[in-house]
Amino acid sequence: MVDITEVRAIDIHTHAEEPCGCHADDGYDDLQATMAKYFRAPWSHPPTIQETAAHFREQNIAAVIFPVDAERETGYRRYSNDEVAEIVAENSDVLIQFASIDPWKGKMGVREAKRLMRDYGVKGFKFHPTMQGFYPNDRMAYDLYQAIADEGGIALFHTGQTGVGSGMPGGNGMRLKYSNPMYMDDVAVDFPDMKIVLAHPSFPWQEEALSVAQHKPNVYIDLSGWSPKYFPDILVKYCNSILRKKVLFGSDWPMITPERWLADFEKIAIKDELRPDIIKNNAARLLGLME
Incomplete structure (x- = not known):
């Protein structure tokens, strides 16, 4: 348990x-290599969960971690949630x-979600509408959302x-509209009772995200997926004002390291008194780790 x-x-x-x-059989390694080039990530293949844990332990940073299951739309075999949960349990500090x-x-999927939350204490679920090929408000997904909401998940x-x-022919079939x-x-x-996190500065729809x-x-x-030095002015203004309790530090590791993100965050115009909430306390409250 994280202290x-x-x-x-x-x-x-x-x-x-x-x-x-x-993933050599389905093209996933090629996708990862192209993403690493896009983000200028300093690795030839992404780090394992154990390597991730070691890096975050060295940085004294806790991390929410998840795989992405997009088997239907992409054909990429998923990383088993059970296997991930077992390795995470070994690094729960x-x-x-x-x-x-x-x-x-x-x-x-509904049955699996309920089991994961009850058996492993999974706190939330990651959705990637572009990779998974669905509009988030498609009623097809609502039974899964209901299961998450019923268990108090995020x-x-x-x-x-x-x-x-990005940069692959046809964007590798990824449709941004979703x-x-x-x-x-x-x-x-x-x-209304399910906690929802909108990941990333939502280019080109930043104002829509702030509005919601x-x-x-x-x-x-x-705030993951971008170096803070590229944040649009309106996002910084909302972080400093009406959304100060609702914005959360995220790196998008392994594409961006947490230490790089935090170093760049120090250089932007965020009020000093709000920094502890953004980098730790807001997430701690959301995750139920503090009141």
Whole structure:
């Protein structure tokens, strides 16, 4: 269990990847290599969960970690939620378990979500509408959302443009339209008791994301996927004012390291008294680690 009094920050957005070669049969390694080039990441293959834990432990930062299940749309075999949960349990001093279930799996996915929350204490689920090929307000996904809400779980959604498939022919089939954060407004209305996180500065829909997060009490924004030095002015203004309790530090590891993100965050115009909330306390409250 993470000791919230000991860590200096909580990274709400990190990715779990399998050891090198596990996806060689379906093109996933090629996708990862292209993404690494896009983000200028300093590795030839993503770090394993154990390597991730070691890095975050060295940095004294806790991390929410998850795989991404997009089997139907992409054909990429997923990293088993159970396997991820077992490795995370071995590193529970720094890692916090989220999971991912392709919403197209229907009732099978609902059963899995309930089991993961009850058996492993999974706190939330990552959705990537562009990779999974669905609009977040599609009623097809609502039984899965209901299962998450019933267990008090958190739903974290990719929003905005993505580095996934960027520069590949046809964007590797990724359709950006699915990740407009305005679709999350319906989800927030229909599941008012479920905590929802809109991941990333939502380019080119930043103002839509800010609007939904301001209007709906159950909606938060994580700041992952971009170096803070590239944040639009309006995002910084909202971080300093009406969304100061609803914005969360996230790196998007392994594409961006948490230490790089935090170093760049020090250089932007955030009020000093708000920095502890943004880098740790807001996430701690959302995750139920502090009041």
